[in-house]
Amino acid sequence: MKNKWIRIILAFGLVYAFSCEKDLLTHADYADYIFASLDEKGGSWKPILLTGGNQISIPTPKDVTSDDYKNELAALKTAMANLTSDQKKAVEYWTNNPVLRWNEIALELAAKYNIIPQPNADGTYTLPDPANPSKYPQFPFAHPPYTSRALAYLSVAQFDGLISAWHYKYTFNRKAPSDVDNSIVPAYAKTSLPAYPADGAVVATASRDILTAMFPLEKDYLAAKATEHMSSLTWAGVNVKSDIDAGATIGVEVAKVAMARARTDGMSKAQAPRPVSDSIKAAALKRFGWQWDNQETPVRPVGLAPLFGKVKMWNVPNVEIVRPGPPPAPGSAEFNTAAKELQDIAKKITPEQRKIANWWSDGLGTYTPPGHWNRYVKDLLIEYKFNPLRSARTFAYLNMAVMDAGVSCWDAKYYYHYPRPIQTIPGFKTILGTPNFPAYTSGHSTFSAAAAEVVAYVFPNEAQKARNWANEAAESRILGGIHYRFDAEVGITQGKNVAQYSLNRAKQDGAE
Amino acid sequence: MKNHFQYILVLAVLLSQLGLVYAQTPADDLMMKKREICLAASYETGSWDQYWEGTRLRENGNIGTFSRDIIMPMFAYGITDKINLLAGVPYISTDATGGQLVGAKGLQDMGIAVKAELFNRQVGPGKVSFLTTAGFSFPVSNYLSDYMPFSIGLKTREVTLRGILQYRFDNGIYARGAFAHLWRGQSKIERDYYYNNGSYYSEWMDVPNALNYHGAVGAWLLNNSLKLEANYMAVHCLTGDDIRIYNAPQPTNKMSFDQVGLFGQYFFKNIKAIQGLSILAYYSQVIDGRNMGKFQNMGAGVAYQFKL
Numbered sequence: 042m043k044n045k046w047i048r049i050i051l052a053f054g055l056v057y058a059f060s061c062e063k064d065l066l067t068h069a070d071y072a073d074y075i076f077a078s079l080d081e082k083g084g085s086w087k088p089i090l091l092t093g094g095n096q097i098s099i100p101t102p103k104d105v106t107s108d109d110y111k112n113e114l115a116a117l118k119t120a121m122a123n124l125t126s127d128q129k130k131a132v133e134y135w136t137n138n139p140v141l142r143w144n145e146i147a148l149e150l151a152a153k154y155n156i157i158p159q160p161n162a163d164g165t166y167t168l169p170d171p172a173n174p175s176k177y178p179q180f181p182f183a184h185p186p187y188t189s190r191a192l193a194y195l196s197v198a199q200f201d202g203l204i205s206a207w208h209y210k211y212t213f214n215r216k217a218p219s220d221v222d223n224s225i226v227p228a229y230a231k232t233s234l235p236a237y238p239a240d241g242a243v244v245a246t247a248s249r250d251i252l253t254a255m256f257p258l259e260k261d262y263l264a265a266k267a268t269e270h271m272s273s274l275t276w277a278g279v280n281v282k283s284d285i286d287a288g289a290t291i292g293v294e295v296a297k298v299a300m301a302r303a304r305t306d307g308m309s310k311a312q313a314p315r316p317v318s319d320s321i322k323a324a325a326l327k328r329f330g331w332q333w334d335n336q337e338t339p340v341r342p343v344g345l346a347p348l349f350g351k352v353k354m355w356n357v358p359n360v361e362i363v364r365p366g367p368p369p370a371p372g373s374a375e376f377n378t379a380a381k382e383l384q385d386i387a388k389k390i391t392p393e394q395r396k397i398a399n400w401w402s403d404g405l406g407t408y409t410p411p412g413h414w415n416r417y418v419k420d421l422l423i424e425y426k427f428n429p430l431r432s433a434r435t436f437a438y439l440n441m442a443v444m445d446a447g448v449s450c451w452d453a454k455y456y457y458h459y460p461r462p463i464q465t466i467p468g469f470k471t472i473l474g475t476p477n478f479p480a481y482t483s484g485h486s487t488f489s490a491a492a493a494e495v496v497a498y499v500f501p502n503e504a505q506k507a508r509n510w511a512n513e514a515a516e517s518r519i520l521g522g523i524h525y526r527f528d529a530e531v532g533i534t535q536g537k538n539v540a541q542y543s544l545n546r547a548k549q550d551g552a553e
Numbered sequence: 554m555k556n557h558f559q560y561i562l563v564l565a566v567l568l569s570q571l572g573l574v575y576a577q578t579p580a581d582d583l584m585m586k587k588r589e590i591c592l593a594a595s596y597e598t599g600s601w602d603q604y605w606e607g608t609r610l611r612e613n614g615n616i617g618t619f620s621r622d623i624i625m626p627m628f629a630y631g632i633t634d635k636i637n638l639l640a641g642v643p644y645i646s647t648d649a650t651g652g653q654l655v656g657a658k659g660l661q662d663m664g665i666a667v668k669a670e671l672f673n674r675q676v677g678p679g680k681v682s683f684l685t686t687a688g689f690s691f692p693v694s695n696y697l698s699d700y701m702p703f704s705i706g707l708k709t710r711e712v713t714l715r716g717i718l719q720y721r722f723d724n725g726i727y728a729r730g731a732f733a734h735l736w737r738g739q740s741k742i743e744r745d746y747y748y749n750n751g752s753y754y755s756e757w758m759d760v761p762n763a764l765n766y767h768g769a770v771g772a773w774l775l776n777n778s779l780k781l782e783a784n785y786m787a788v789h790c791l792t793g794d795d796i797r798i799y800n801a802p803q804p805t806n807k808m809s810f811d812q813v814g815l816f817g818q819y820f821f822k823n824i825k826a827i828q829g830l831s832i833l834a835y836y837s838q839v840i841d842g843r844n845m846g847k848f849q850n851m852g853a854g855v856a857y858q859f860k861l
Contacts, residue, residue: 062739066754145752152748159799160614177798338614338651387655392695399699399743406748406800416746416754463653470655472700 068145069419073137073229076428083430084208086551088201089355089437090298094208097294099287102213102237105221113281117218118225121278131273137229139241139270140199140432141419143248146266147195148408148415150256154183157405157477164339168312174257181256185403185484186349186447189411190308191255193355193444194299196436198251202243202295203430206288210235218278228277239280240429242288243295245270250296254303306353311346318343325458331371333460333479345478350452355441356542360452363539365531367457368481371465379525383462384469387522394520395472401485401517402473410485410514411443414492417510421500434552439495442543446491446536447484453535454479462522471522482532483524486515490536491543498544511536584670584684585631588861595833595854597623601846604702607795608843617651619702619846625854632667639666642693645705654703657696661706664690666713679722686733688713699742699758701802702846709760709804710738717767725773733765735788740804749805750794758804761793771816780818786837787811796844810842814850829858 084094091097103109124132135142158178160166167178174180181187215237219225234240249267253260271289274280280288313321326332335341350360357363369375386394403410418439422432459481463469476484493511497504515533518524585591600620603610627641646658666688673682689712698708715733737760745756766789771782793807802808814837821827834853839845 063755063757065757065759067752069754149748149752152746152752156797156800336653338617395697396743399697400745402744406797407744407746408752413746470653472655475653 068134069141069423071136071141071423072133074423074426075230076137076232077426078428078431079232079234080207080428080430080552081211082551083204084206084211086204086207086434087549088204089197089441090302091201091205091295094204097205097291099209099238099290102215102283102287105216110221110281110283113283114218114222114225117275117278117281118222120275121225124276128273128276131269132228132277135241135270135273135277137232137241137277137279138422138427138429138432139244140203140429140436141422142270143195143199143244143252144192144415144419144436146248146263147192147252147255148412150252150259151183151188151191151412152406152408154179154181154256155188155405155407155409157182157184160339166339166341171257171309179258183256183409184345185409185411185488186311186346186352186444186451187308188409189440189444189447189488190303190306190352191252192411192415192436193440194255194303195248195251196433196440197355198247198292198295198299199244200430200433200437201298202247202291203240203433205291205295206238206240206243207430209238209287209291210240213237215284218281225278227279229279234428236280237284238287238291239271239274239284240288241274241280242271242285243292244429244433246289246292247296247299248292250293251299254296254300302353307348307351311349311352313343313347315342318347321347321455322458325456329367329370329457331458331460333458334464335477336461336463336475337477341477344455345476346451347455350448350450350455352448354445354448356546357445357449357539358542360449363449363535363542364453364456365482365535368459368525368527368531371460375527376465376525379527380462380466382526383519383522384466386520387470387472390472390520397513397517398473398521399517401489401514402521403485404474404476410488411440411447411492413514414439414443414489414496417507418492418496421496421503425500431552434547434550435495435499438499438543438547439492442491442495442540443488445543446487446539449535449539450482450484450487450532451478453482454484457481459528462525469522473518473521473523475523480524481528482535483515483518483528484532485518486511486524486529486532487536487539489514490533491540492536494537494540494544495547498547584635584668585629585637585858586860587631587633589631589858590861591627591629591856591858593627593629593854593856595623595625595627595852597625597850597852599623599848599850601839601848604846605842605844606798610847613651613799615652615654616649616702619647619649621645621647621848623852635670637668639668639688640664647703647705649703657700657703657705659696659705660694661692661696662690662708662711663693664688676720678724679720679727682717682719682721684717684719686713686715686717688715697743698740698760698804699744699747701804707737707740707760707804709740712736713765715765725777727769727771727773729767729769729771731765731767733767735763735765737762742804747803747805749803760804761790761807763788763790763809765789769816776822778820778822780816780820782816784814784816785811786814790843793844802844806844808842808844810839810845810848812837812839812848814838831856831858 169178169180171180214235217236219227245267249263322332403413459479461475461480489511493507496507515529602618623643623645625643630638642663643661648656668686670684691710692708696705698704717731719729721727739757766787769784789809790807796802816835818833820831837850839848
């Protein structure tokens with residue numbers, strides 16, 4: 042009797058507890074797909090950093106009738122006939138649009154490294170040291186500006202590399218293995234895209250090298266990923282060895298060009314030393330009569346990347362031309378209205394408001410707001426079945442616009458050095474953590490507005506949705522109690538303005 | 554880290570350490586007779602100023618001293634002499650002296666358990682009893698689990714199966730041990746990406762399952778009016794990730810703790826007007842942990858038992 046009771050209760054309970062268990066995705070759930078277009082003229086598009094699709098040279102491929110090619114084809118067939126289950130999984134994972142996978146890997150590394158340094162025992166802070174990346178705090182601290190820049194270089198290198206790949210594909214027109222030997226059944230949807238050089242290999246080595254520079258402690262992990270990716274091109278039956286070698290060359294070379302720019306773009310000076318930081322703060326106090334102060338315990342003496350606003354922009358000629366006007370002075374009527382709004386929200390936040398604040402928070406330990414927008418765009422690229430070249434183009438303009446938005450936002454943040462609500466409103470408490478940089482303008486708003494404009498340009502049918510998302514992301518910071526409404530509203534306008542410079546370039550790159 | 558704490562506290566610590574009349578809880582040996590009802594309420598306050606980040610004990614100036622208050626109403630009913638039903642739902646509020654994050658408050662999870670006495674027999678100079686408890690709990694408010702350490706619970710369903718073995722000498726001294734397996738479900742959060750030793754694209758977090766151990770020695774004194782007990786309790790998660798350095802905890806963490814405590818309950822047996830009434834008090838201190846606050850808790854309560 043009692044045993045029966047227990048059994049019934051337990052059985053009911055277990056069913057009840059686990060009836061709605063969800064599968065938890067660790068990467069985007071997509072398979073290879075038929076591209077909406079092949080962009081046969083893609084080799085003539087204007088790259089971002091290269092002079093043209095022919096700047097990087099690769100050897101003229103052997104003809105498909107040559108013995109060398111036949112040997113490579115035989116090796117491919119042997120490999121395909123003997124795939125292990127891990128190799129089959131790799132083929133499924135990488136798909137025929139690996140640009141998406143490498144973007145996803147970048148986001149994961151951003152989340153992994155988006156960890157703020159803790160105070161030392163004596164209350165001081167040590168910053169990550171790129172010359173000694175494994176020493177705590179590890180390099181990098183992948184905060185939003187850092188991540189926006191890593192994604193920009195990644196996407197630009199992929200884009201330029203693929204323009205180069207497309208140039209040679211349609212210059213040499215070497216057929217895909219399955220068009221040479223119709224006994225070969227490729228793992229991915231068949232296309233008429235020429236196989237030499239392998240676009241997948243371009244993406245693999247370019248991504249590996251950029252991400253290794255950005256996340257040096259991941260060198261081995263990234264090398265293993267790239268090796269598996271390149272091998273999977275043969276396992277999938279889409280590229281022979283010489284296709285892959287030529288693609289890998291382009292990827293390596295384009296990454297060098299991108300990293301040459303990165304080394305001199307000013308990022309290494311963005312985390313200014315204390316005296317510089319103090320002088321920036323003093324200048325704001327003198328100019329405006331206010332200053333932001335970090336409110337943490339112990340106080341962080343220097344804000345996050347005070348000189349990120351000086352980092353070289355991609356498409357805006359001068360950061361000052363996109364700098365917004367000043368915010369209302371603390372204590373002014375306009376300020377008081379904004380402060381009261383925050384207090385009113387905090388008093389009685391609704392479940393919907395709380396969710397919006399958390400949904401867009403993208404704080405420490407996550408892929409940051411730039412990462413969030415990359416994730417959305419990745420989903421759209423899959424939905425719209427973009428080919429790798431057009432995917433890379435979308436990410437390139439997205440991430441240039443987002444990084445430029447970040448540079449412009451950081452310029453405003455440290456030029457105006459405006460205090461956060463927890464500094465100006467006595468006793469104010471929030472549901473989101475206040476970041477270690479000034480309030481005006483809102484980074485989330487600026488990043489998101491810029492991203493939404495690129496989405497609207499590339500996917501006109503998604504324009505309204507993307508702009509609504511950006512507005513919601515901006516609103517989320519007000520609901521979270523960490524930004525005034527004017528930070529968000531001006532940030533939205535600023536992000537839109539900044540994005541226009543990238544879009545003007547996109548409209549002239551030959552892809553339309 | 555707190556989160557876990559609360560959750561487990563509710564189902565294991567509170568229900569087990571708080572004796573209802575006749576110490577009627579999922580983790581002790583005592584049973585109510587058929588058609589007896591027990592109503593109880595308790596208040597607990599706890600705090601910590603250090604927590605384990607993984608296995609490293611640390612402080613955090615932006616938390617300072619963390620505090621949590623719990624009000625716990627409970628109900629128990631004797632379905633038969635050998636099968637009892639228990640239920641309770643805590644109201645919890647949290648706060649911290651450091652930093653600018655606002656505390657959380659609200660009703661947490663409804664816990665319901667059925668306890669059955671499977672064996673009770675005189676062996677030598679005392680009685681051996683074996684009991685089992687099957688419990689489940691579910692969130693009853695819209696609290697957010699992904700707001701640690703302030704969140705008031707793990708916001709997931711949990712099923713518990715527990716075995717309890719006790720030996721009680723005829724002179725009132727007893728020793729008891731209990732072992733439970735806690736199966737947890739998933740917790741819905743308010744974002745669809747998080748990092749748990751890798752990317753997760755989901756609005757759900759897996760909450761690790763856990764094992765729960767109890768040990769107690771105590772005595773019934775003053776003609777069975779006063780129960781005094783020293784106890785040990787532990788919850789060990791079976792899986793989960795560690796809090797990353799200086800990062801916030803999250804419900805996926807491997808949250809474990811060991812604590813020791815004292816418990817006392819006095820029954821007003823000899824005063825006819827308030828027969829069935831008892832008062833109780835307890836204290837506990839976490840002595841080891843992982844991804845948890847080093848809590849010190851104090852609680853007091855009152856219980857009233859009557860027959861329908």
